[in-house]
Amino acid sequence: MEPTRAQRKAEANRRAVIDAAREIVAVHGAEAMTLESVAERADVAVQTIYNRVGGRSALLTAVAEQAMEENRAYMDAAYRSEGDPETKIMVAAAEYARFARERPYEFRILVEPPDVPAAVARIAELTREQNAKLAGVLREGMATGFARADLDPDRTATALWAAVNGLLALAWRPGDLGATPQELDRLIEVFISAIADGVRAR
Structure with a gap:
């Protein structure tokens, strides 16, 4: 069954969030990775991070x-x-x-x-x-x-x-x-x- 448009968007948001977090951790260290910094880099709301991945530890x-x-x-x-x-x-x-x-x-x-x-x-x-x-x-x-x-x-x-x-x-x-x-x-x-x-x- 093909994923719906909403499911594709949700998965794209999840990938964008993880990619943004990865870049912050790699360049600036884990201490610099806050949900706010990830949200800004990924251009999503903080609530989207919670919805797609979870809290900071999960991310x-x-x-x-x-x-x-x-x-x-x-x-x-x-x-x-x-x-x-x-x-x-x-x-x-x-x-x-x-x-x-x-x-x-x-x-x-x-x-x-x-x-x-x-x-x-x-x-x-x-x-x-x-x-x-x-x-x-x-x-x-x-x-x-x-x-x-x-x-x-x-x-x-x-x-x-x-x-x-x-x-x-x-x-x-x-x-x-x-x-x-x-x-x-x-x-x-x-x-x-x-x-x-x-x-x-x-």
């Missing part, structure tokens, strides 16, 4: 979920790619870096989530799901002899995720603490090479 949770879903699209494509476990790990790292470049708002929200329990819990849940896919590739590599047999796949996946987050976060560090997009690309190449050497069985 921040929706922002976090949207960011994670955007990330999932990139990462799922990487894990579906053809190739051996090593190739899939390299593709996953490259896709995560591409996500950070192409979706900087979403990436920053995932690295520095708003301090709202529901949002943090949801990001943690979805992160565990995604890291489990990387752990699965590592297990496949161990089974085929590519990866070291002494690896702990779950902890290794978490460590790799955290390391890449820290590396890509250099994009918004101030002054000499930061890195240009070109330098980040080179650093990612170095990281991927080091990880490959560290994971391979000897």
Whole structure:
């Protein structure tokens, strides 16, 4: 059944509200995101936010979920790619870096989530799901002899995720603490090479 005009408008308003909130959180931090600031940016009434999403906590949770879903699209494509476990790990790292470049708002929200329990819990849940896919590739590599047999796949996946987050976060560090997009690309190449050497069985 096709949605009605009213339903389409309601969904468009909901998307506009979440997009506006996401941009405010990413650029100015969660503290700057008030329902009034979101209403002004999205050009809707505050009551519309309550009707379409909910209060501030619900809105921040929706922002976090949207960011994670955007990330999932990139990462799922990487894990579906053809190739051996090593190739899939390299593709996953490259896709995560591409996500950070192409979706900087979403990436920053995932690295520095708003301090709202529901949002943090949801990001943690979805992160565990995604890291489990990387752990699965590592297990496949161990089974085929590519990866070291002494690896702990779950902890290794978490460590790799955290390391890449820290590396890509250099994009918004101030002054000499930061890195240009070109330098980040080179650093990612170095990281991927080091990880490959560290994971391979000897």
